[in-house]
Amino acid sequence: MPDSSLRIGGFVPFTSxxxxxxxxxxxFCQGCPWRCxxxxxxxxxxxxxxxxxxxxxxLGELEKxxxxxxxxxxxxxxxxAQQALSRAMKEVSDLGFKIGLHTAGCYPERLDKLxxxxxxxxxxxxxLPKDYPALTRVANSGQQAWxxxxxxxxxxxxxxxxxxxxxxxxxxxxxxxCKDLAALGVKNHVLQTCRPVIGNQALx
Numbered sequence: 001m002p003d004s005s006l007r008i009g010g011f012v013p014f015t016s017x018x019x020x021x022x023x024x025x026x027x028f029c030q031g032c033p034w035r036c037x038x039x040x041x042x043x044x045x046x047x048x049x050x051x052x053x054x055x056x057x058x059l060g061e062l063e064k065x066x067x068x069x070x071x072x073x074x075x076x077x078x079x080x081a082q083q084a085l086s087r088a089m090k091e092v093s094d095l096g097f098k099i100g101l102h103t104a105g106c107y108p109e110r111l112d113k114l115x116x117x118x119x120x121x122x123x124x125x126x127x128l129p130k131d132y133p134a135l136t137r138v139a140n141s142g143q144q145a146w147x148x149x150x151x152x153x154x155x156x157x158x159x160x161x162x163x164x165x166x167x168x169x170x171x172x173x174x175x176x177x178c179k180d181l182a183a184l185g186v187k188n189h190v191l192q193t194c195r196p197v198i199g200n201q202a203l204x
Contacts, residue, residue: 073100105148
């Protein structure tokens with residue numbers, strides 16, 4: 001697949017739960033720079049895969065759903081890891097869909113450039129900044145995620161912050177996290193139970 005094409009590890013043609021209040025499709029982007037042990041989609045972590053979906057085929061499936069779906073959500077993996085994301089979002093927006101993004105906030109500078117394209121964001125905030133490296137195995141990952149959070153809050157884009165109550169996080173850590181997020185102005189913060197890995201659906 002050409003480098004200019006979005007690397008897609010999976011596609012869900014219909015969902016009512018991935019974009020609040022909207023019927024949507026979900027594009028699962030391949031690749032993530034972080035290595036959290038409790039990742040829900042570990043098969044999407046490697047940047048390369050021999051089983052990628054073709055972007056033009058996925059775009060064609062979306063065209064068939066115009067007038068039926070309201071939105072398309074780019075999920076992952078980590079969508080912002082790919083330079084092709086902006087162009088892909090523009091193509092989907094041109095079809096008349098709202099654009100949703102699921103991100104862990106790994107790349108705040110790239111996220112900043114995407115802000116004009118976004119209608120809604122689901123942001124994973126995993127823990128307090130200092131505790132991120134133990135989860136992600138990447139230095140300064142907490143600072144990156146919380147910088148992304150502040151960007152989104154400043155942009156006034158509809159935002160849901162999600163925290164997975166992962167193995168090892170203590171109750172007092174969760175309480176402090178909730179308090180700190182509220183102090184920053186987060187209005188919609190959801191605590192999620194850590195679940196066993198379930199693979200995403202592939203394009204039929």
